[in-house]
Amino acid sequence: xxxxxxxxxxxxxxxxxxxxxxxxxxxxxxxxxxxxxxxxxxxxxxxxxxxxxxxxxxxxxxxxxxxxxxxxxxxxxxxxxxxxxxxxxxxxxxxxxxxxxxxxxxxxxxxxxxxxxxxxxxxxxxxxxxxxxxxxxxxxxxxxxxxxxxxxxxxxxxxxxxxxxxxxxxxxxxxxxxxxxxxxxxxxxxxxxxxxxxxxxxxxxxxxx
Numbered sequence: 666x667x668x669x670x671x672x673x674x675x676x677x678x679x680x681x682x683x684x685x686x687x688x689x690x691x692x693x694x695x696x697x698x699x700x701x702x703x704x705x706x707x708x709x710x711x712x713x714x715x716x717x718x719x720x721x722x723x724x725x726x727x728x729x730x731x732x733x734x735x736x737x738x739x740x741x742x743x744x745x746x747x748x749x750x751x752x753x754x755x756x757x758x759x760x761x762x763x764x765x766x767x768x769x770x771x772x773x774x775x776x777x778x779x780x781x782x783x784x785x786x787x788x789x790x791x792x793x794x795x796x797x798x799x800x801x802x803x804x805x806x807x808x809x810x811x812x813x814x815x816x817x818x819x820x821x822x823x824x825x826x827x828x829x830x831x832x833x834x835x836x837x838x839x840x841x842x843x844x845x846x847x848x849x850x851x852x853x854x855x856x857x858x859x860x861x862x863x864x865x866x867x868x869x870x871x872x873x874x
Contacts, residue, residue: 676764677740677744677764680740680766681740682739682740682741683739683740683741684739684740684766685737685738685739685740685766685767685768685769685770686737686738686739686740686743686764686765686766686767687735687736687737687763687764687765687766687767687771688735688736688737688743688747688761688763688764689733689734689735689736689761689762689763689764689814689818690733690734690736690747690750690751690759690760690761690762691731691732691733691734691758691759691760691762691806691807691809692731692732692756692757692758692759692760693730693731693732693756693757693758693807694730694731694732694755694756694757695754695755695756695757697755698755698756708725708779709725709779712725715746716738716746719738719742719745719746720738720739720742721736721737721738721742721743721746722737722738722770722772722773722774723735723736723737723772724772724778724780724818724821725778725779725780726779726780726781726782726804726806726821727779727780727781727782727783727804728781728782728783728802728803728804729782729783729803729804729805731804731805731806731807732756733762733804733806733814733817734750735763735771735772735818737767737770737771737772737773758807760807760808762806762809762811762814763811763814763815771818771822772822780821782798782801782802782804783804784802794824795824797820798820798821801817801820
C-alpha cells in the first residue's frame with residue numbers, strides 16, 4: 666500500500682537536493698477537465714517546455730480519467746515540479762506511489778511523452794505492441810503497490826513507440842471520442858433503435874388518448 670503523507674515528507678527530507686530521484690504519482694481528472702478538448706495539449710506542451718529547462722524526463726500516462734506520471738531528475742527540481750502539480754486544480758485525488766533515489770533514468774529519451782491507455786484510441790499495431798498491458802486495463806492506478814507500479818513502468822519502457830491515437834484530427838475530449846468510437850461502426854443499429862424508440866413513444870401516446 667502507498668505510504669502516508671507524513672512518511673513521504675520524511676522520505677523527501679532524507680534525500681539530498683542533488684540526488685537523482687524518481688517520483689511516481691497518480692491522480693484523477695476533474696469532471697470539468699474531462700470535458701475539455703484541450704486539456705492534454707495544454708499539459709503536454711507545458712510539461713515539455715518546463716521539463717527541458719529543468720532536466721526532467723519521464724512519462725505521463727492517461728486512461729479512464731486517471732493520470733499516472735513518472736518524473737525523473739534532481740531532487741530539487743522534481744520537488745519543485747511536484748509542488749506545482751499537486752496544486753493544479755485540474756485534477757484531484759493525488760497520491761504518490763513511488764519515491765526513490767535512482768542511479769540511472771529509466772525514461773531518459775522520452776521527454777515526458779503522453780501515453781494513452783484507452784484501447785479504442787489505438788491503432789491495430791499499437792494494440793499488438795501493447796498486449797502486455799492487458800493486466801493493467803482498464804486503467805485504475807490508485808493504490809497500486811510499489812511492485813505493480815515498477816512492473817508497469819518496465820513494460821511501457823520497452824515500447825518501440827507509445828500507444829497512440831489511431832486517427833489524426835480526433836480531439837482528446839473523452840465523451841466526444843467515445844461517441845465517435847461507438848457510433849461509427851454501429852450507425853445502422855443506432856438508426857433502427859432511434860426509429861423503434863419513436864414508434865414506442867407514439868404507441869404510448871395513442872394508448873393514453
